[in-house]
Amino acid sequence: MNNITNWVFDLDNTLYKAECGLFDKVHILMGKFIEEKLNLASGDAQALRSKYYHQYGTTLRGLMIEHQVNPNEYLDYVHQINYEVVQPNTSLAEILKSLNGKKYIFTNANFEHVEKVLEKLNMTNIFDGCFDISESDYMPKPHKEVYDSFQNKFNLDNSSTAMFEDLHINLKEPHKMGWQTVWVTNNLEYNLNKDVNQQEDIQKIIDEKGYISHVTDDLENFLKNVI
Ligand SMILES: [Mg+2]
Known part of the structure; x- marks a missing residue:
């Protein structure tokens, strides 16, 4: 991933672990x-x-x-929830800061939620841009139109863009656009998809879907190894 200069991150269960609840x-x-x-x-x-x-x-x-x-x-x-369960993640914040290029949040939630989560994570002022669901008239990822709107807003070069997501279906369109895709797995993924309940299924999904370039259950370590 050494040609990547645009780093696009989903927020929930991607920048923090699903296990925090x-x-x-x-x-x-x-x-x-x-x-x-x-x-x-x-x-x-x-x-x-x-x-x-x-x-x-x-x-x-x-x-x-x-x-x-x-x-x-x-x-x-x-979003009337107690955000205290999200702990500061200074080490991940430092790695994100050191990534070469621009960093973006691309979420199906709203700005207010993004601000609260980033504040808890100690990650305010790291990202160059944020795209929330109101900007696509509440159409969510994985619909194609949403990615087009995201592209229109930030005008990224597809060949130097990577996207990180916990829901692999949201990586299908980015792959078609020529982005590198990174599936950040966690236990919640298994809760949401009842047919996926074992570790070995991850490889099966990667093989079947064909739109996942990389997979990791540890975003911080993954990024450490690519920078
Ligand atoms: Mg997510």
Whole structure:
């Protein structure tokens, strides 16, 4: 990856470990939002959350299309969480700072959430740009239009761009664009995809999908080895 000068990072479960549980808290509030909005029992709401996530890329997209939910109301609600579980990661911050070129955040969450997470991680003022879901009219990755909007905003040279993501499906479009792709795996990936539950499945996915250039379960170590 020594030709890379544009470093694009997903935020949640990529720049911090899924195991800290922050995103689990968001999931709980997503379910609660659905419970209240659609007047559903807790189990049914969580099932719908998962169904829309898989069908539309984000639960929000499903709620907007199927139930005309206001995206800002939803995003404000699901991010009313305690960010204390995210610990400062000074060593990763230092490595990110030392990467040659520009660094970007590319997220399906909103700016307010990004700011809070980066503050907890001790990573404010590292990134040259951030693209949040409001900038694509709430269309999430992995839809192609979102990557086009990202490209329009930052105008990156495809051959010198790499993207880091915990959800491998979000790397499909970047691979088509000629970016290098890095799948950052974690346990949550297994929770979200019930059919993936064993370590050896990772290699199977890489072989089958064909859009994953690199894989790591340790972003910090991975970056140390490429700079
Ligand atoms: Mg993520």
